[in-house]
Amino acid sequence: MRIAVCVKQVPDTEARLRLARDGKWIEEEDLPFVLNESDEYALEEALAITEKLGGEVVVFSLGPERAKEALRKALALGAVRAVHLNDNAFAGGDALANGRALAAAIRREEFDLVLTGSQSDDLGWGGTGSVVAGELGWPHAWLVMGIEIEDGGGSARVTREMESGMNEIFRLKLPAVLQVQAGINHPRYPSLKGIMAAKKKPIDDLSPTDLGLSAAGSAASRIELVSVAFPESGGGAEILQGDTDVVAKLLVEKLTKEARVIA
């Protein structure tokens, strides 16, 4: 099987964030960036499928030059090639613009399956993968927690997460786009051998013109990000101050005498 995996490089969600001076985004200098969490699971799933059934994995990413680090990691983990939608004109796109651009890049080759993460941890909400599917005219599913390839690659038995601890199980015809949820598998770590091999694997840069797109990024999006801010705390917590032993004692006192929730 040939599998395309779409990945994104995002700010490390554990990092301390600072606002950019113009208040429109976060300060990116000194900010650590990582391969988006659910994308790691999507990549692992793709690698496991091709190891079992044969085939290869190609990774795609839309993002600035620094996104090459995420692509290199994917290559170190076992993808054979990378495609980088790398052009200033791609900046500021929403799920619709980005999904359209990724679909245009994927369409240049033949794939049996496209995997993405369930959502990106920065501005994401889970939309991009289903736009890719819509553009390609393939079925899709979000929050995928299980994939079994059946019928010699003609279909897949898919488990999808629902609300309240339930899963839905269905059979889809391939090719399809599956948006993989974190927790579906245990992603591997890159080996030293893999990291060395990745340096020799090709990364192709593509622009909107290469893809035949008349518009991309913010020019192809109807959503404008006006500003970002730290959320106003809804009342917020009473932050207890002092050395660890002092705040611990104070907390126990408050839980016992003020809130009266422990005896």
Add this chain to the structure above:
Amino acid sequence: MSGRVWIVLQQREGQLHRMSREAIAAGQRLAAELGASAEAVVLGAGIGSAAQAAAGHALTRVRVADAEALSHYTPGAYVETLAAAMAAESPDWVVFPHTYQTVDYLARLAQRVGATVIPEATGFVRDGDGLLFRRPILGGKLEAKVRVKGEGTAFVSVQSGAFQADSATTGSAPIEALPVPAAAVPDREILGVETVAGEKLDLTKVDVIVAVGRGVGGADKMAPVEELAKTLGAEIAASRPVIDNGWLPRDRQIGSSGQTVTPRLYIAAGISGAIQHTVGMKGSQVIVAINKDPGAPIFNIARYGIVGDLHEVLPAITKAIREGRG
């Protein structure tokens, strides 16, 4: 401003989803702000009772797409049905509850009909001629304000709890049939629904919960959590990353894909407070947050907060409780 606001409701087995009423409240507020009319759409098979429940609100009408092809949710049949309805009438705004079902098809429907999407909206304010919408980004650590550019339909999915269901204005709306096009067919073979394996432990009836997040650092680092839980007679729970890493079993997960709990005391240690977790615990009577990052959103919903490393703070709390008991 004027125009038309649609509200797409979600139902299951003829019952409106809890968040459908929140979507009605949001859609009514949006319509009032725009001087527009609001109407609802609901899809399914044999869903007269859901339509009746929707019709008990102040809406110009409730339209029901009722067909066997819609008996089980599939993106194929839903997208075709809604796309046909939108092509016929071009609504200005369409409000959806931001549920797992909505997100599954929302962007694809937008792509199909040429609409734009404001996802996970938590509110809106007037901004000159238009509207500014708020939405959480970066795991809820920041809030973005966004607006729509250009002409055409805009979809808004509203976050759980952002609009109060009981603030929806009641009334009496006529029920009409919404045609289901022949192209609306399921794009998959539904095989069944299962309970997630291991969903055995019921945390909903527990009085005290000590919950840990990614900040705990590993399955071998649970000792201070276990000690505190033992001292308090509490159950241990976790946010999703802990479960995904296999540090605790899935039946201890709290949040949108786990259990929803309202204990007397909820201690959240090393949990940043992303919406996917907080929807499952924000109804707790008293929330205590312990996190290294003073900017973690969990502090916004907690009553008491301690900024620090849980591996130092939890043992100190355990010690203080034991000393207090003499």
